[in-house]
Each structure stands twice: as structure tokens, then as C-alpha cells.
Amino acid sequence: MSIEKRILARELWLAAARPGDIVKPIWFLLLVISMVPLALTPDSDSLAEIGSAMIWVATLLALLLNSEHLFQSDFSDGILEQYLFFDRPLAWLVGLKLTAHWLLHVLPLILISPIGAVMLSVPGDVSIALFITMLVATPALTCFSGLGAALTLGSSRSGILGALIMLPLFVPVVVLASGVLVRAMDGSETLPLLALLGAFSVASAILVPIAVSLAIRVNIGGSN
Amino acid sequence: MRWRWFHQWGSPRWFYERAGRWQLVCGWLSLGLIAVGTIWGLGFAPVDYQQGNSYRIIYLHVPVAFLAQAMYAAMSVSAVVLLVWKMKIADIAMQSIAVMGLAFTALALGSGAVWGKPTWGTYWVWDARLTSMLILAFLYLALIGLRASIRDPDQAGKVCGILVLVGVVNLPIIKYSVEWWNTLHQPASLKLTEKPTMPASMWIPLLINILGYYIVAAYLVLGSMRAILVARERRSSWVRELVRRV
Numbered sequence: 001m002s003i004e005k006r007i008l009a010r011e012l013w014l015a016a017a018r019p020g021d022i023v024k025p026i027w028f029l030l031l032v033i034s035m036v037p038l039a040l041t042p043d044s045d046s047l048a049e050i051g052s053a054m055i056w057v058a059t060l061l062a063l064l065l066n067s068e069h070l071f072q073s074d075f076s077d078g079i080l081e082q083y084l085f086f087d088r089p090l091a092w093l094v095g096l097k098l099t100a101h102w103l104l105h106v107l108p109l110i111l112i113s114p115i116g117a118v119m120l121s122v123p124g125d126v127s128i129a130l131f132i133t134m135l136v137a138t139p140a141l142t143c144f145s146g147l148g149a150a151l152t153l154g155s156s157r158s159g160i161l162g163a164l165i166m167l168p169l170f171v172p173v174v175v176l177a178s179g180v181l182v183r184a185m186d187g188s189e190t191l192p193l194l195a196l197l198g199a200f201s202v203a204s205a206i207l208v209p210i211a212v213s214l215a216i217r218v219n220i221g222g223s224n
Numbered sequence: 225m226r227w228r229w230f231h232q233w234g235s236p237r238w239f240y241e242r243a244g245r246w247q248l249v250c251g252w253l254s255l256g257l258i259a260v261g262t263i264w265g266l267g268f269a270p271v272d273y274q275q276g277n278s279y280r281i282i283y284l285h286v287p288v289a290f291l292a293q294a295m296y297a298a299m300s301v302s303a304v305v306l307l308v309w310k311m312k313i314a315d316i317a318m319q320s321i322a323v324m325g326l327a328f329t330a331l332a333l334g335s336g337a338v339w340g341k342p343t344w345g346t347y348w349v350w351d352a353r354l355t356s357m358l359i360l361a362f363l364y365l366a367l368i369g370l371r372a373s374i375r376d377p378d379q380a381g382k383v384c385g386i387l388v389l390v391g392v393v394n395l396p397i398i399k400y401s402v403e404w405w406n407t408l409h410q411p412a413s414l415k416l417t418e419k420p421t422m423p424a425s426m427w428i429p430l431l432i433n434i435l436g437y438y439i440v441a442a443y444l445v446l447g448s449m450r451a452i453l454v455a456r457e458r459r460s461s462w463v464r465e466l467v468r469r470v
Contacts, residue, residue: 147390151383155373165366165387168359169394172401179405200397211390218382 003086004096011100022105025062026112032058033116044121051120052130052181058116059109059134060141060170064163066105067145070097071216075153080216090213094146098209102142110134129184133177136194140201143208144169150215172200233313236453237462243446250443257436265429272426278342281335283430287437289332292360295325295441296388296395299367303388306381313449315381316456318388319371320448324441326364333357352406356399363391377456 001009015022036054037047074080074097083093113134117127148162155161176197183190232238265283272279299321305314336354337347348354367384374380422430457463 151370151387152373154376154379154383155370156375161369161373165370168362168366168398169390171359171398172394175401175405207393208390211386215383215386218379218386221379 015104025066029062047120051122055116070149091209094212095209126184133180140204143204150212153219247446254440261429261433281339285335287434292329292332300392303385322367329361352403356402
């Protein structure tokens with residue numbers, strides 16, 4: 001088995017051993033979505049207007065919640081140090097780990113979003129746009145939250161610091177995604193914005209793992 | 225010794241003494257410039273026909289807003305120097321500039337709010353420039369928070385350096401996306417006053433003040449760098465000697 005397959009298989013086993021890590025963010029997402037009509041109004045017209053944006057923000061928070069300790073256990077039990085001895089660049093291995101994280105922990109959040117859309121009476125075509133936007137935008141968000149997790153590895157009491165650091169960097173993604181949703185509600189062309197969002201995701205997927213690997217190296221060096 | 229000018233930056237003691245002298249020059253120079261610019265601007269520059277006297281806050285607002293962004297540029301230069309040449313003084317510069325940058329950003333937001341009330345009738349609007357300034361403040365805060373959470377100063381410096389460089393790549397994207405977002409949602413409702421071109425008696429004091437604030441920023445950064453340097457080098461002999469002399 002190649003190193004890549006082994007790493008992916010290990011992530012899969014770990015996720016299977018701790019199903020709670022997958023379930024809890026979904027649970028959180030559904031809870032936040034249920035709070036919206038309670039806090040605002042049960043009127044479905046006003047819900048439909050802000051519903052997609054609310055789901056988007058709630059997903060963002062859920063994603064931050066589950067990426068906070070992305071590297072923590074691998075860091076403390078020395079797996080990340082082992083990564084340094086493979087004949088692969090660290091950035092590549094980090095990219096694999098982020099991909100596995102996206103598949104196991106972020107994709108479920110996206111798959112649950114149509115249910116949230118029904119709960120907030122978001123119209124059908126907008127909820128499809130929301131689903132596609134999330135698919136296109138979450139790779140960038142996963143990379144950045146991974147960076148937050150890697151930067152705070154050496155922190156003594158990191159808490160939600162990783163999320164606080166990374167949220168400002170989410171701004172372009174949030175802005176473009178809201179643009180797609182607004183246009184979907186108008187019924188106008190969304191493809192150019194989705195393409196831009198996709199370009200941002202691709203660029204982040206290529207460049208951010210390099211920064212993540214640098215941060216991991218610094219933190220491993222500092223802990224000795 | 226061709227590289228002497230470069231290597232001496234590695235000596236904390238050399239920097240401490242040299243920075244003290246630079247600080248003196250910067251302090252007096254900025255005091256003079258800001259005094260001239262402010263008195264001229266507040267007392268003698270003509271009244272704006274649209275905004276009346278309230279426009280005079282530009283003599284504070286524009287310089288600090290310039291600096292809020294210039295500080296990030298200076299910080300990213302320090303980050304490159306730190307990560308490439310491992311120069312400790314660059315780390316100390318980064319640490320000082322992050323705090324000063326946050327201070328200038330807060331001042332720019334605060335003075336902007338005070339200015340916004342008489343001109344726009346509100347303290348805050350989600351204008352593109354205001355929003356990107358706010359995001360900048362959060363980035364400075366992130367750097368300060370990240371550094372505070374890591375105990376080892378060398379490790380903290382490198383980690384912060386990575387974040388600074390990620391931020392510098394992202395800042396233009398953030399700026400443009402926010403500008404685009406604003407034009408999408410509320411096209412040109414409020415802009416920072418499209419004034420007729422200012423007369424010279426208005427912009428010359430502004431220019432003097434901008435220069436003065438840049439130099440006072442250098443003064444503040446140098447002062448804070450010296451303080452951090454002494455704190456980090458507190459176990460070395462030259463600091464002890466310094467303390468004994470005082």
C-alpha cells in the first residue's frame with residue numbers, strides 16, 4: 001500500500017472509531033438552524049429571504065468547530081513528526097489530511113444543508129445554488145481552518161483562537177458566496193461567481209497546505 | 225567588511241543604543257511637524273463649504289488611516305526578514321508593529337465614526353472602506369492573540385510571521401471582494417465625500433501632518449522595540465550593565 005493510501009485509510013479508521021466527531025457538528029448545525037425561526041419569526045416569507053444566508057453562516061461555524069483540533073492529536077502523539085521522515089513533501093501529506101478531513105467532516109455538513117433549507121423554507125432553486133456554492137467554497141474554508149489549527153498547535157490554551165484567527169480570512173469566500181445566493185434569488189446568472197469561488201478554492205488548495213506545513217514544522221521544532 | 229552594516233543588526237546592544245538616538249530625532253521632528261500641521265489645519269485652513277468645520281478631522285483621520293495600512297506593509301517586510309534571515313530584531317519589530325497597527329486602525333475607525341456622525345448622520349455604515357478597515361483590525365488582533373498564546377518567543381515569532389504573510393496575500397483579495405460586495409448590495413449610497421479638489425491651504429497642512437504621523441509611528445515603534453528588546457535580553461550582561469548605570 002502506498003503512503004497516500006495508508007494515510008487515507010488511517011483517517012477513515014479514526015473517523016469510524018469516533019463517530020461523535022462527525023455527528024456533533026451536524027447536530028450543532030441543525031440546532032442553530034432551529035434557533036433562527038424561534039429568535040426571528042416563524043413567517044416563511046421572511047425566513048426564505050434570509051434562510052440561505054443563515055444556513056451558510058451556521059455551516060461556517062460548524063466547520064470551524066470541527067476543524068479546531070484537526071492536527072492536535074497527531075501532533076501530541078508524534079504522528080506529524082513521523083510525516084517528516086516520509087519521502088514525500090510535508091505539504092503533500094498535509095493536503096491529503098485536509099482532503100480526508102473535507103470528505104469525512106465537511107461533506108456531511110453540506111449534505112445536510114438541503115434539510116436546513118427545507119426547515120427555513122428556502123425556495124428550491126436557491127437551495128440548489130446553496131448546495132453547489134458550499135461544494136465549491138468549502139475546500140478553501142477547510143484549508144484556512146486547517147491553517148488556523150496548525151498555527152495554534154504550540155499554544156498553551158488555544159481554545160477558539162484558531163477560529164478567531166481564521167475568520168477574517170474567510171471574508172472573500174463569504175462575500176462571493178453571498179453574491180451567488182443573491183443572484184440565485186434574483187434568478188440571474190450565477191456561473192461567473194461560482195467560477196471565481198472555484199478559482200479561490202483551487203488557489204487555496206494549492207498554496208495553503210504549504211503554509212500549513214511551514215507552521216507544523218515551526219511547532220515541531222519548538223516543542224523539542 | 226562589506227556586510228558589516230547588515231550583521232550589526234544582529235547585535236541587540238548596537239540596536240538598542242542606535243535606536244535610542246533615532247528615537248530622539250524622530251520624536252522632536254514629529255512633534256514639530258504635527259504641531260505645525262495641526263495648528264495650521266485646525267486654525268488657519270479655510271472652512272469647507274460643504275462640511276463646514278467638521279471636515280477638519282481629516283488632519284487626524286487621514287494620517288492614521290494611512291498608517292493603519294502602512295503598518296501592515298512594514299510588518300510583512302519584517303516577517304520576510306525574520307523567516308529568511310532569522311533575524312531576531314525583525315521579530316521584535318513585528319511584535320511592536322502589530323500593537324501599533326491595531327492602535328492606528330482603532331484610531332482611524334474611531335475618528336471616522338466621529339466624522340461620520342455630522343457628515344452622514346450615523347457613526348457606522350457598512351461601506352467598503354470601513355469594512356476592510358474593520359477586518360484589518362481583526363487581523364492585527366489575531367496576530368497579537370496568537371503571539372500571546374505561545375510561550376516560546378522564537379516559536380511565536382515564526383508562527384506569527386507565517387500568519388502575517390498569509391494575511392498579506394489575502395488582504396488585497398479581501399479589499400477587492402469587500403468593495404465588490406458593497407457595490408452589489410447598496411450601490412454608492414455613501415462615499416467618503418466626493419469633494420472638489422482641495423485648495424493648497426487645505427492639503428499642505430494635511431501633507432505635513434501625514435509626514436509627522438509617519439515619523440511619530442517610527443518613534444513609537446522604536447520605543448516599543450527597545451522595551452521588548454530589554455525585556456527579552458534581561459539575562460544578558462549588557463542589560464545588567466545598563467540597569468546598573470541607571
